[in-house]
Amino acid sequence: MKNKSFITNLLFIGALIFISFAYNYQEILFYRPYSNHTWRQADCLSITMNYYKENLNFFTPEVHWTGDRENGKTISEFPIIYYTVAQLWKIFGQQEFIYRLINILIVFSGLFSLFKLSERILKDTFWSFFVPLIVFTSPLLIFYTNNFLSNAPAFGLALTGTYFFYRYDEKHKKKWLILSMAFFTLSGLLKITSLIIFMAILGTIVLDGIIKVSNKKQTIKSTLLKIVPFLCVLAVIAIWYLYARYYNAQNHRNLFLQDIFPIWELPADKRSEIANSLYWNLLPSYFNKEALLGIVLLFLLVIVFRRKVTKKYLSVLVISFIGIILYSLLWFKAFDVHDYYLTNLLIFIPLTLIVFFDFIKNNSRRLYKSIFLKVGLLLVLLFLISQGALKTRLKYDSKKYIKYDNIFIQEDERNYWEYIHWDYGNNFKAFETITPYLRSLGIKRTDKVICMSDASINISLYFMDQKGLTKYGYAVFSDKERVEFAIKQGCKYLIVNDRDLENSSSFLPYLSMQIGKYENINIYKL
Numbered sequence: 002m003k004n005k006s007f008i009t010n011l012l013f014i015g016a017l018i019f020i021s022f023a024y025n026y027q028e029i030l031f032y033r034p035y036s037n038h039t040w041r042q043a044d045c046l047s048i049t050m051n052y053y054k055e056n057l058n059f060f061t062p063e064v065h066w067t068g069d070r071e072n073g074k075t076i077s078e079f080p081i082i083y084y085t086v087a088q089l090w091k092i093f094g095q096q097e098f099i100y101r102l103i104n105i106l107i108v109f110s111g112l113f114s115l116f117k118l119s120e121r122i123l124k125d126t127f128w129s130f131f132v133p134l135i136v137f138t139s140p141l142l143i144f145y146t147n148n149f150l151s152n153a154p155a156f157g158l159a160l161t162g163t164y165f166f167y168r169y170d171e172k173h174k175k176k177w178l179i180l181s182m183a184f185f186t187l188s189g190l191l192k193i194t195s196l197i198i199f200m201a202i203l204g205t206i207v208l209d210g211i212i213k214v215s216n217k218k219q220t221i222k223s224t225l226l227k228i229v230p231f232l233c234v235l236a237v238i239a240i241w242y243l244y245a246r247y248y249n250a251q252n253h254r255n256l257f258l259q260d261i262f263p264i265w266e267l268p269a270d271k272r273s274e275i276a277n278s279l280y281w282n283l284l285p286s287y288f289n290k291e292a293l294l295g296i297v298l299l300f301l302l303v304i305v306f307r308r309k310v311t312k313k314y315l316s317v318l319v320i321s322f323i324g325i326i327l328y329s330l331l332w333f334k335a336f337d338v339h340d341y342y343l344t345n346l347l348i349f350i351p352l353t354l355i356v357f358f359d360f361i362k363n364n365s366r367r368l369y370k371s372i373f374l375k376v377g378l379l380l381v382l383l384f385l386i387s388q389g390a391l392k393t394r395l396k397y398d399s400k401k402y403i404k405y406d407n408i409f410i411q412e413d414e415r416n417y418w419e420y421i422h423w424d425y426g427n428n429f430k431a432f433e434t435i436t437p438y439l440r441s442l443g444i445k446r447t448d449k450v451i452c453m454s455d456a457s458i459n460i461s462l463y464f465m466d467q468k469g470l471t472k473y474g475y476a477v478f479s480d481k482e483r484v485e486f487a488i489k490q491g492c493k494y495l496i497v498n499d500r501d502l503e504n505s506s507s508f509l510p511y512l513s514m515q516i517g518k519y520e521n522i523n524i525y526k527l
Contacts (some may be wrong), residue, residue: 009126013116016134017109021147023390026105029147029397030098033433033464035425036396037144038341040457044257045149046097047073047459048080050466052087053095054446059084060244064256065462067449067469069490074252076245078151079190101147104154108146111157112137114164115351121167122314123358127375131382132354138385139347140392141286141340152344155195158188159348163198182230189238194328195345196238198352201320203231205313256458262334272333279336286340288350289385296350299357309364314356321352398422428454428498431520432464438519439465444494451487453480453508454498454522461496480507488527495525 021027034042047064051057051073062080064073086100093099112133120129136142145153162184169177188195210224245259264272284290303310303318325346335342362369388409395410399419444450449469455461456472470487478486484495484507495511499521502508517524 009120009129010113013113013130013133014109016130017112017137020134020137020386021105023386024143024147024393025390025397026147029393030101030105032397033097034149034460036421038150038339039425039429039460041341042149043460043463044077044458045083045151046100047463048077049083049086049090049100050095050463052080052084053090054466060248063252064459065466065468066256066458066471066473067490068253068474069486070252072252073468074248075254075256076248077257078155078192079187079241081187081190082151082154097149100149104145104149105147107154108142108157111160114161118160118164118167119351119355121171122355123362125358125362125369128358131378132351132358135292135354135382135385136347136351138292138382138389139288139350140389141344142347143389143393144286144396145341145344150341151191152195152341155188155192156344156347158184158191159195159198159345160351162188163202166202178230182234186234186237189234190241192345193238193242194332194342197321197324197328197345198317198348199231199234200324201317203228204320205316206231208316209313258335261331264330264333267334275333275337278338282338283336283340283343287343287346289388292381292385293350296353300349300353303353303356303360306360306364310356310360311363314359318352318356321348325349427521428500429460429464431498431522432461435464435519435522436466438517439467439524442517442524444524448494449487449490449492450494450496451484451492451527452496453483454496454501465496480505481510484508484511484527493527495527496522497525498522 034046044064047066048062051063051065055063057063059080061074062076062083064075067073082100082103086103089099090096115133115136116129119132120126123129123132142153142156146157162181165177165181165184168174169181185196185199189199206227207224210219210227213219214221214224242259249257249259267275284293287293288296300318300322303315307315325348328346329336332342358369368374391409392414395415395418399415399422444467446466447468450462450465450467451470452461452465452467453472458471458473461471462469469492470483470490472483475483475486487495494516495508497508502523511527512525514526515523516526
């Protein structure tokens, strides 16, 4: 039995690695921050680089963008990954692939945990493989697993926490409970929105306790004792967020969202606009629409036949679904372009599949063991892997891989990414390699600059490894006012590309002392 388990474990890990090659992970692993939401990728790397270069205390992170302060002190999520990568950079050198690799390992650990959870519940090798692998066909999970954002790792940690809690629920061994709560704590510290499954488990325990107490099968004290570990997790997370709010209030308070974006704060026309963007742009990144419709139908079947469904699994699924609805309402404004906000909503897919397969296992063994059903769903899985592979490759290179029409990739999607790649190549690409040139001009990393060819917080500043300002923030300022403001904040150099130089006469008073030019980037002393 142990040999069989070892072999299936190896096969699953092998399947993940094989699929990763289909997704071109072996090349993407060594890419600079690029493609979808480079803005947020650069923010994560900026925090990491400042930990690395300045030996900052764990609790005092900062970015390159300094705004109207002397430094860029600010907090996003709990910086455990940023800090860990920075320490590894001190050993192995600044290698961005280390960051990507850590995120991959965390997510893969989560998918492996989901595989083991499915194996224990479903007791069928095929279905145990199918559940986590179909989750790994989500285009956004594929993209953000091999990336720098914290959403995918938070999701992976939540999956691992769920598996360990299931182990605890089986035998009530404290080690599993401790491991579960530890992983849920890390998950919630990275992204509090990853705790949908955590709250569903807690809700199920509370509901079960209320029923048993009312039937005099359990005391109130024993019920409360069961939820104490969950309250400890929430307390730790609450303490962290209170500190983060305090830290940002003392420094840069508005760089990163630490609040809700509720639907009721939006006017009707804006709600409609975001709803359209969510359906047409973000939902295909979340999951294949037709496959998602199939999973929703399975969810409805589970609800219809709820009397024949394992009660605690049904409870976790339904509460998670309610959590997903609440999450969507509370962060609705973020669904305009921020697809990574959907990452933790992926929990709906494996939960629905596990509960449904458990239902047919208990009520229709013939269907459960059907070769025709398994072959059919295997073909679906292969199709989704192929589509995910092409969508991911498209985000990095629209010409090298995409030679197919409308089967996997729509023409408008391909055209969109062709423009994105063209725009980046013409406006940002040179920043990736400019740092040695800047140092040759005598510009130190602590010499503040203002980059007037970047509307993000940290993309150009991170690539250059320069403190200073960009066009981000201070929306009421004209270009001239921005440069004047930058001079008052101690900026010594103006950096602007050819395109922006040609399109604005506001820079003319500041162009008398050009000290360098690197490809399409011009450098002036202020």
